Amino acid sequence: xxxxxxxxxxxxxxxxxxxxxxxxxxxxxxxxxxxxxxxxxxxxxxxxxxxxxxxxxxxxxxxxxxxxxxxxxxxxxxxxxxxxxxxxxxxxxx
Amino acid sequence: xxxxxxxxxxxxxxxxxxxxxxxxxxxxxxxxxxxxxxxxxxxxxxxxxxxxxxxxxxxxxxxxxxxxxxxxxxxxxxxxxxxxxxxxxxxxxxxxxxxxxxxxxxxxxxxxxxxxxxxxxxxxxxxxxxxxxxxxxxxxx
Numbered sequence: 001x002x003x004x005x006x007x008x009x010x011x012x013x014x015x016x017x018x019x020x021x022x023x024x025x026x027x028x029x030x031x032x033x034x035x036x037x038x039x040x041x042x043x044x045x046x047x048x049x050x051x052x053x054x055x056x057x058x059x060x061x062x063x064x065x066x067x068x069x070x071x072x073x074x075x076x077x078x079x080x081x082x083x084x085x086x087x088x089x090x091x092x093x094x
Numbered sequence: 095x096x097x098x099x100x101x102x103x104x105x106x107x108x109x110x111x112x113x114x115x116x117x118x119x120x121x122x123x124x125x126x127x128x129x130x131x132x133x134x135x136x137x138x139x140x141x142x143x144x145x146x147x148x149x150x151x152x153x154x155x156x157x158x159x160x161x162x163x164x165x166x167x168x169x170x171x172x173x174x175x176x177x178x179x180x181x182x183x184x185x186x187x188x189x190x191x192x193x194x195x196x197x198x199x200x201x202x203x204x205x206x207x208x209x210x211x212x213x214x215x216x217x218x219x220x221x222x223x224x225x226x227x228x229x230x231x232x233x234x235x
Contacts, residue, residue: 062129073145088232089151
């Protein structure tokens with residue numbers, strides 16, 4: 001029973017990630033793409049967590065943490081680019 | 095133009111950088127029997143420094159980490175090569191590694207391997223190369 005529930009939730013996660021890929025490719029403006037990328041990172045984390053429950057293994061926990069960190073840094077970089085037009089700031093040139 | 099207010103970002107970064115650095119060291123140490131190792135440990139380390147770059151600007155971080163990362167990459171490659179050559183001296187093949195069990199005061203019976211030295215070299219090379227790439231990309235507009 002729980003196995004089929006996990007399979008079903010994996011299927012729904014895949015469907016939503018496909019929808020996000022559509023928004024990532026099609027999205028008219030940059031903020032929409034950033035949001036889609038951030039949500040994709042979160043959904044990937046959820047999918048891997050469900051997969052590790054399904055396999056009864058703890059080998060994927062590092063992957064979860066690392067994906068969270070990378071998605072956090074990437075989202076901050078992209079939103080900073082949207083806000084200020086530059087990713088890494090320098091003082092002299094402005 | 096009004097200066098954007100990023101006090102939340104700065105406060106979160108102060109905590110998150112410590113967590114990311116701890117995780118990087120954990121990844122590096124667990125790399126012998128579990129997922130991890132020098133390469134991914136170095137990359138997680140670089141992620142923490144990139145977060146500092148993003149939030150605090152490039153001058154402040156450079157003033158506080160006065161390290162030339164090209165030299166770090168060179169030292170890492172040298173360490174990796176010399177641990178490989180160390181096996182050749184005793185008549186074994188290149189990159190031959192040995193391990194043994196040592197009784198440490200706090201940790202008890204611990205397995206010590208010379209592969210860790212090679213991993214230190216790999217981690218330093220990865221940190222130096224990625225930081226050089228990121229610094230040279232972020233420096234010019």
